[in-house]
Amino acid sequence: MIHDPYIVPPLPASWPYQPGRPLRPLGCRVNLELPGLGGGWRVCTPGGQVIDGEAIPLEGAYGRGGILRTGDVVMRPYRRGGLLRHLNERTYRTHLRFAAEHAVHRGLWEAGFPTVEPLGYAWRPIGLGVEGVLFTRLAEGxxxxxxxxxxxxxxxxxxxxxxxxxxxxxxxxxxxxxxxxxxxxxxxxxxxxxxxxxxxxxxxxxxxxxxxxxxxxxxxxxxxxxxxxxxxxxxx
Missing domain, CATH: 1.10.510.10 (Transferase(Phosphotransferase) domain 1)
Structure with missing residues (x-):
């Protein structure tokens, strides 16, 4: 049997969290503007929700920089780490890496695992590939x-x-x-x-x-x- 790492398996019998209601399916819109990140984005969010408002840096955030919030939405641009970041900081071959993260994150949220609410992702062409942004719900802490x-x-x-x-x-x-x-x-x-x-x-x-x-x-x-x-x- 071929193992697919992005297919969410059944919950274990010992799962300590109460599963929640499924999230709305993603709807995708093309050639949209994202606050603070410019235009040309293909945005995939629950029901095709539009991300708008004034973007400000997310205070206290760790990471590789560039994390923004608009209202209660956090926008985290994808950035490479390690030595590779010196050669290629933000270009990926396809958008599938962003979609895969959202799929796993969505599975965790729907299973009741303690994480922030996933709100989708966006991507646009850059150079010979694409760049991406992940959307999550702001959580205090x-x-x-x-x-x-x-x-x-x-x-x-x-x-x-x-x-x-x-x-x-x-x-x-x-x-x-x-x-x-x-x-x-x-x-x-x-x-x-x-x-x-x-x-x-x-x-x-x-x-x-x-x-x-x-x-x-x-x-x-x-x-x-x-x-x-x-x-x-x-x-x-």
């Missing part, structure tokens, strides 16, 4: 690196979030501490599902997530108690 002093309850929430991804078989190679948002009251939301996909059943993802997050935490200068959150054994 601070990135984990700005609040290392977690309560025991909040630390358990973060471990549970990662364990749930492992049990469902979803690998997100960009998951790091800056992509974990801590709302004002409690809980944790996970952001950024670029290149995420479902792995074959039976794959043990916990060691991979632990190494990924521990590397991120140490790079950010996290205290030992923050590293211990993900260094602990997965919850039963």
């Amino acid at each position: 601070e990135a984990w690196p700005r609040r290392w002093d977690l309560s025991a309850e909040r630390a358990e929430v973060i471990r549970r979030v990662v364990t749930s991804l492992c049990e469902w078989g979803l690998w997100s190679p960009d998951l790091n501490a800056t992509n974990i948002l801590l709302p004002p009251d409690d809980g944790a939301l996970v952001l950024d599902w670029d290149r995420a996909g479902f792995v074959p059943a039976g794959t043990d993802l916990w060691p991979r997530y632990r190494r990924r997050l521990e590397r991120s935490l140490r790079k950010l200068g996290a205290p030992a108690e923050a590293v211990a959150v993900i260094g602990s054994a997965p919850l039963p």
Whole structure:
């Protein structure tokens, strides 16, 4: 059987979250203007919703720059990382990478997983390829690196979030501490599902997530108690 990483598999029996209602299907409009990003975009949003209003930089956002908000919509332009960014920062061969991220993100949201609401994506030709933008709903909170002093309850929430991804078989190679948002009251939301996909059943993802997050935490200068959150054994 051929494994497709972008087909959302059934939820595991141990899934701790309550699934929500399905989102509206995407409708696409062509040659639209995006606030702060110019024109010529093919915009795919629920029901073909138009993104408008005044665009301002998103305060406190981590990432590679250029993240904007207009009203309660966040617009995150796709930017490459690593050494490749020096040669090709924002051009991709096709729009399929953006569509794939939205599909995985949408599956998580509809399954009740703690993440921000996905609102679609947009793309337009640039050079020999395309550039893209992801749309999500604005959520209040601070990135984990700005609040290392977690309560025991909040630390358990973060471990549970990662364990749930492992049990469902979803690998997100960009998951790091800056992509974990801590709302004002409690809980944790996970952001950024670029290149995420479902792995074959039976794959043990916990060691991979632990190494990924521990590397991120140490790079950010996290205290030992923050590293211990993900260094602990997965919850039963």
